[in-house]
Each structure stands twice: as structure tokens, then as C-alpha cells.
Amino acid sequence: MNALAKSFAVAALAASVALPASIGQSFAATPADTLVVANRIDDIVSLDPAEIFEFAGGDLANNVYDTLVTFDPAKLTDGYKPGLAESWTVSADGKTYTFKMRSGVKFHSGNPVTANDAAFSLQRAVILNKTPSFILTQFGFTADNVKEKIKATDDMTLVMETDKKYATSFVLNCLSATIGSIVDMKTAMEHEADGDMGYEWLKTHSAGSGAYSLRGWKPNENYVLEVNENYWRGAADMKRVFMRHIPESATQRLLLEKGDIDVARNLSPDDIAGISGSGDVKVEEDxxxxxxxxxxxxxxxxxxxxxxxxxxxxxxxxxxxxxxxxxxxxxxxxxxxxxxxxxxxxxxxxxxxxxxxxxxxxxxxxxxxxxxxxxxxxxxxxxxxxxxxxxxxxxxxxxxxxxxxxxxxxxxxxxxxxxxxxxxxxxxxxxxxxxxxxxxxxxxxxxxxxxxxxxxxxxxxxxxxxxxxxxxxxxxxxxxxxxxxxxxxxxxxxxxxxxxxxxxxxxxQTGLRKNVTGFYTGSAVSSVYYWTVKK
Amino acid sequence: MLLSPRFLRSVLKTMATIAVTFIGLLFITFIIGRVMPIDPALSVVGDKASEEIYQAARKAMGLDQPLYIQFFYYISDVFRGDLGTSLLTARPVAEDIIRVFPATLELATIATIFGIIFGVPMGVVAAVNKGRWPDQVVRVLGLFGYSMPVFWLGLIGLLVFYGVLGWVGGPGRLDIFFEDVVPNITGVILIDSLIAGDFEIFGNALSHIILPAAVLGYYSIAYISRMTRSFMLEQLSQEYITTARVKGISEFQVIWRHALGNVMVPLITVIALSYAQLLEGSVLTETVFAWPGLGFYITAGLLSADMNAVLGGTLVVGGVFVGLNLLSDLLYRLVDPRAR
CATH class of the missing domain: 3.10.105.10 (Dipeptide-binding Protein; Domain 3)
Structure with missing residues (x-):
């Protein structure tokens, strides 16, 4: 064997050591009770609803927390509807709102949802004074007066007094925003440190009553939601939601076409054009x-x-x-x-x-x-x-x-x-x-x-x-x-x-596998809903 | 013998050099971070924050203090092992780095292994056949490696091997359903899955890493093969090679034992440098393959003025360079008796 042939023999041997690893791999579609979504989630800086103010965080909160006033995802243009508050009345002078809480609703922890939790949640949002706090403070609430102005008169009744008369639609619309999310007071306060009302803990954990609870969050990687079997609207069909941070559109498209994800949320116009009309995928607009x-x-x-x-x-x-x-x-x-x-x-x-x-x-x-x-x-x-x-x-x-x-x-x-x-x-x-x-x-x-x-x-x-x-x-x-x-x-x-x-x-424009229905992205007024999805 | 004054002096000298290197590194990164026209407070509170909330955030982050005081606080925290909290992830930077670095380590190591097992033999073959077709083939392959944008190569690789052929796993370190199944011990999934004895996850992780590692490895191959070729050419023209041939030693031994043996020292430096470069994390590769590594972490931190994250990452990269330099020094002594 001459030197050249020997040299190639050595190279071939080296190659044979490395190659078998890349051989053979089979892939299946996502399970029927699981939703896998690809999105850019690097804008999430906090999971505390008193601080969440970016899109990906709002999507998460919309499924983990409930608000007093909410929307019907299928009829968003109809405007606000009762959420954790079953009903409400407004006083003659237009300044006092009295909310009657929905009975029998529980947080993920098993604690009942009461007017005390609602008062605590709105108070802490004002007291913590994070960026979105203006949505509430524009009604005249301050860290000093909020405990007086928003309070529970009994377990099922919440009273809120604004500084002057505002359009009722304005006040109720604001309560439907992420900052109006109702947090489990007991759980949050169990994790309180230095009087922060559980802020440091809630930045990376959840304590809500929504359709899903947070199982894990790895920043810039993924989060996983687990269904809440006791959800007051009834347990969602999708038992788990996996959110994957996939920054690149072309990568999202490949995953979608392969069936490794069910929904791709950041497809470029080129990729949308590329998948339009192809067999197993569809495009929905909102x-x-x-x-x-x-x-x-x-x-x-x-x-x-x-x-x-x-x-x-x-x-x-x-x-x-x-x-x-x-x-x-x-x-x-x-x-x-x-x-x-x-x-x-x-x-x-x-x-x-x-x-x-x-x-x-x-x-x-x-x-x-x-x-x-x-x-x-x-x-x-x-x-x-x-x-x-x-x-x-x-x-x-x-x-x-x-x-x-x-x-x-x-x-x-x-x-x-x-x-x-x-x-x-x-x-x-x-x-x-x-x-x-x-x-x-x-x-x-x-x-x-x-x-x-x-x-x-x-x-x-x-x-x-x-x-x-x-x-x-x-x-x-x-x-x-x-x-x-x-x-x-x-x-x-x-x-x-x-x-x-x-x-x-x-x-x-959202790319979805053809078998996915009921994926609402929330139009101009809301965020994404996972609990409506069926496959 | 080992604890001779000369040895102690050299250890102390090395340690002092490392300390000065690190402080200098931190100082420069800190200053660059502070003069960058990105406002860390604005990153936290967002575009719509009121002036009052913005000022409160500035104060909470210590940005209202003079620069030298900010640096002093930072350094004293670092000496206590506290790298601060990341603005982007709301978690301690040390915790973040422990999470992202193993992903980069895993990728860089496998890529470097590719680089060595293909690059060195290719360089030798090219040198031995200088000017003939094997040399040209290696040259073209190397040129491709240097000039092909990694972003493009990664996407095409994904399209062919994942999208069309289905030979490898898709983007990410694992199929999402395998996330958090094996206990996180080292953070390197290939090792953790072996420790847990879960070969399904090992196989899955392997199928996911093989493509990004091959893409990154291609660049290593290009670099290492070119350098090996030039080192080998120099050795092959030496008189001891002619002597060896005259003495009747087989050509295989002359090339692979004598000549290659003598290029080991510079080659180790080349490999160590290439490995260190990969350990910094390759942002583009990590983006295409949704690989949550150090490069991606530092870049995201930089773009959001998350200076704690950037400084923490810089420390790790600095540590990697210093560590690999020390390691290659040690290896010199092992492979080259003259250095002992």
C-alpha cells in the first residue's frame, strides 16, 4: 500500500467512527392532546402579571390567569364579558363599581378565588408600580389610597372607586388587560420576600386560576403549560402546551412542515407564500x-x-x-x-x-x-x-x-x-x-x-x-x-x-397544521387562547 | 522538587497574570457596555413607561451612580461569586450560564472532534500530495468551509437532512417531549442521558446535535486541515525526514509518526484556539438551530444592554481562553520532550 492509499485508509477509518451517529431517525406528529407552538419568546422578562407588558408574556398570562372582565375569543368584537366577576353594577355618580365574584372557582393551588384575591391583585399591581401600572393608576389609584379605593366587602363582593366619572366601557376594558389578572393571594404571600408581595417569586412562577398552570419556563428556550382539570369553563382539550422559542422563520417552517410543531407564529412573507396551498398546513390571518x-x-x-x-x-x-x-x-x-x-x-x-x-x-x-x-x-x-x-x-x-x-x-x-x-x-x-x-x-x-x-x-x-x-x-x-x-x-x-x-x-399570519382548529390569536384587543384549541 | 521556589514563582506569576487578565477583561467590557448607546433601564421598563417609573428603574439598577462606583460594586460582587441578575431572564446570571454553557460546550466539543478526525488527516494527505489532486480537493473543501455563510449552510443542512431525508433531529437540543425527562447533572444532555441510562434520550440528543456540530465542525475542518498542511510541508522538507527515508523507514511511518509527531505542538495550539472560538458560542448557528447556547445568550444580552449577562458571559469566555491556554501548555510538555 503506498503512502497515499494508507493516508486515505486512515481518513476513512476516522470517518467511520463519526458517521454511524447520523444514521436513521424516525419522527412522528405531535400527540393528539398536546399543542406545540413555535414563537419568539425572548421578549419575556417577567411572568408576574403586574409587570408583563410584551406580547409573548401576555399570551402566557392570558392562559394561566383569569381577569374579572374578559372576552369571548370567538367573538372578540362583541366586547367585554363577565370573567371571574359574574356581574357588576355602577353607582349613579359613575364612580363606584361593585363586582360580584363567580362562585366555585379555584386557583391551581386549590385555594378558592375570592374578592380578597381580586382586591389584593389590583392593589399589588398599583403598589408594585411596574410599567403597565398606569392602566390602573389612571383611575386615580395610588400606592397610598389603593387599599381604600379597591377592597373586598365580603368574600364575594369587590368594590372599586375611581377618582372621577369615566366611561364604563373604559374602566371595564382596562380590567380585561393582563394587569387585571387575579393572583392567588395565599400562594403569592407565602413567597413574599422583603415586602415584595411575592414579586420576585411570581417573576418566574405562576399562581392563577386559568385554563393552564405553568409547569416550567426556560428563558429564551421554552415554556410548558399543564391543563387545569378544574377550570371553571371546563378542562381544555389540549392537556399540555409546549412553547418553543424558535427565532428563525425558515426553521419554524421546516418544523411545521415536518409535523414537529402544530403552530408557527413568526413566518416571513416568503415562508407564508411557500407553505400556502401545501398539503398538511394552512395559514390563518387575524x-x-x-x-x-x-x-x-x-x-x-x-x-x-x-x-x-x-x-x-x-x-x-x-x-x-x-x-x-x-x-x-x-x-x-x-x-x-x-x-x-x-x-x-x-x-x-x-x-x-x-x-x-x-x-x-x-x-x-x-x-x-x-x-x-x-x-x-x-x-x-x-x-x-x-x-x-x-x-x-x-x-x-x-x-x-x-x-x-x-x-x-x-x-x-x-x-x-x-x-x-x-x-x-x-x-x-x-x-x-x-x-x-x-x-x-x-x-x-x-x-x-x-x-x-x-x-x-x-x-x-x-x-x-x-x-x-x-x-x-x-x-x-x-x-x-x-x-x-x-x-x-x-x-x-x-x-x-x-x-x-x-x-x-x-x-x-399564523401557520398551522390542518388538524388544528380554534387557535385564536386575539385580534387587536386580546392575546392568544390555547384553551379553545382542538385537534 | 515540585515545590521548588522556581516552581512556586512560576505558579504565582501565572496566577497574577490570570487575575490581571480577568480584571482587564471585565473593565473593558464594562466600559464598552456603559458607553454603548443602549439604555439598560429602558430595556427593563419598556417603551411605554412613564418618566417616573423609568427613573425608579435607573436608581434600582445603580445607573445613577458614577461609573467607577458602579464598576467597584460589580467587581466586589464578582469576588463574592455574585454575577448579578440578568435583566432579560430575571434570574441570576450564574444560573443562566450554568444552563446555557453546557449546550455550547456539547456542541463545540463534538464540532472540534469532527475538526480533528477529519481536518488533521486531510491536512496530512494534502501536504504529502502537494500540488496534486488530493491537495486540490482539500484546498477546495477548505475554501468552501471558509467562505460558506454558516447561516446558509445550517439552513440547507436542515432542509436536506432533517426536512427531506429525515436522518437527523430538527432544531433544538431534544424533541420537546423529552425536555426535562433526565435529571440535569452536568447540563450536557449526552452525558446526563447516559448517567440516567436512558438511551432513547441519548439517541434523540445525538440526532439533534449531529447536524449543528457537523456544520460548525466543517469550519474547524477547514481551519485545522489548512494549518496541518502548512506545518507538515515545513517538516517534510527537513533533513531528518530525508535521513529517515534513507534509513529505509516505511513512508507511512515517516509521515504519520515522525513528521506528524513533530507538528503536534503547533497543531495543539491551533486546535485549542479553534475549540476556544467555538466555545464562545456561534450566534448564527445557535439561531438557525434554536440552540440555547452561550453565544446566543451574550448577544441577546448585548442587544438589550443586559450588562450583567454580557459581563458574566465574558468572564466565562475569558476563563475558557485562559484554561485552554494552560491546557495546551501542559500538552506541549507531554508531546514534546524539549518543553519539559
């Missing part, structure tokens, strides 16, 4: 609450000119974007309330008209265009939108450069009013029109020192005393139809006069 917009900083004189603002609204190629690179992921929408919300405005007064935009710029004394920076985070669809805007702006002499950064970098600039044009998304915080009206159309103090960083109108230095008053009036209007009409009027004004160019609303 309109979500996320609005894609760009806004002009009013501290910059050029961008503060009304004609310039109007020109921007005529420059955007709304339909072109929705039909090309965003394929099916967004629909054109031009008002700040998402479609399906109370008071939604369907009017789309703007479409691309470059000549008109040019004329408007000329009227504003900007016929030669100007230079501007678009602040955008480095997410693919936003970058594509930004590039589309950049190209169109160039046609009228507006030279836009993209300032690209991570979400946190860009947001930091936006909150400090250091942007010029900000391109981004906004999702509603709770299923009531005030959530977006409060940020897009409410700015009680435009001074920089006011630091109303939570309000987009403030971030863009947009001073709107009249619209602020209209927004405040709408949130107190008890009549539902009048209230809806008020929001429509505010939005119509907003479309014309604001430095916000609302362009698109999100459509969520």
Missing part, C-alpha cells in the same frame, strides 16, 4: 393592534410646517408597500385607532400623489427639498419601509438618511425628542380607544421638562390644547355610540393636522 407610522419632530422648524406635513402624507406609497414587500402582513390604515376598536375610522384620505406633494412643498417654501434623518430600528420590515420612504422622498428633493440602531438605541433618542423623523410601530396597551388616543392625541404639557415620555404627541413636541380637551371628554362619555363618534372626529382631525403619518395595520 388583524392585530399594531400600527405602523412615522412622525415628524415639531421642534424642527421645517417639519413643523403644516404643508410639509401634508406633503409627507401624499408621498407614501401605501398600497405599493402593502402589496409588495409586506405581502399580506399589513393592511393600509390611516387612523390611530386600530380597526376593530370602538370608534375605528376606516377613511383613507391619502394615496400617493407626488405632484401634489411637490406643490405642497413649494407652498411651504421648500421646493428644493431638505435633508432629514429617519430614525428606525434594525428590524427587516421597518428597514424596508424606511428604504421605500427614502426613495420616494428623494423624488421631491428630500434627502433622507437612515439612522439605524437597536430598538433601545432608537427609542432612547425618540423619548428624548432627539429624532427628526421616527419610523416605528405602536401597539395598544388595553382594549379601549383611550389607549391610543391618550398617546397620539393627548399632550397636557408640551414643555420638555414635563417629560411625558409615554405620550407620542409629547415625544414629537406636538402642542395640542384643543385636541387634548376633546380626548379628555371622550374618555368620560358614558354613551357608547356618542363616545365612538367622538373618537372618529378626533381621528379625522388627527389625520389632517397631526405630524403623524399612520400608514399600516398589522395582519398576523
Amino acid at each position: 388583524l392585530r393592534g399594531r400600527i405602523m407610522y412615522f412622525s415628524l419632530n415639531q421642534d424642527i422648524p421645517t417639519l413643523a410646517k403644516p404643508k410639509v406635513q401634508e406633503a409627507f402624507k401624499y408621498l407614501v406609497d401605501y398600497e405599493g408597500m402593502a402589496n409588495t414587500f409586506l405581502r399580506g402582513q399589513y393592511t393600509v390604515h390611516q387612523a390611530f385607532l386600530p380597526l376593530t376598536y370602538l370608534g375605528e375610522l376606516k377613511d383613507k384620505p391619502y394615496s400617493q400623489n407626488i405632484e401634489k406633494a411637490k406643490a405642497l412643498l413649494a407652498e411651504a417654501g421648500e421646493a428644493d427639498g431638505f435633508e432629514v434623518k429617519i430614525f428606525v430600528r434594525n428590524a427587516q420590515e421597518r428597514l424596508e419601509i424606511a428604504q421605500s420612504l427614502q426613495n420616494i422622498f428623494a423624488k421631491v428633493g428630500i434627502k433622507a438618511t437612515l439612522e439605524v440602531g437597536t430598538g433601545k438605541q432608537i427609542l432612547g433618542a425618540y423619548r428624548a425628542r432627539k429624532h427628526e423623523i421616527y419610523l416605528g410601530a405602536w401597539g395598544p396597551d388595553y382594549p379601549d380607544p383611550h389607549t391610543n388616543a391618550d398617546t397620539f392625541a393627548h399632550n397636557p404639557d408640551n414643555a420638555f421638562e414635563a417629560k411625558n415620555t409615554g405620550k407620542l404627541a409629547w415625544r414629537n413636541a406636538w402642542d395640542i390644547p384643543a385636541m387634548t380637551k376633546e380626548t379628555e371628554a371622550a374618555v368620560q362619555e358614558s354613551d357608547r355610540d356618542t363616545r365612538a363618534e367622538m373618537y372618529r372626529k378626533i381621528q379625522a382631525d388627527h389625520q389632517k393636522t397631526s405630524p403623524f403619518v399612520v400608514m399600516l395595520q398589522k395582519i398576523e
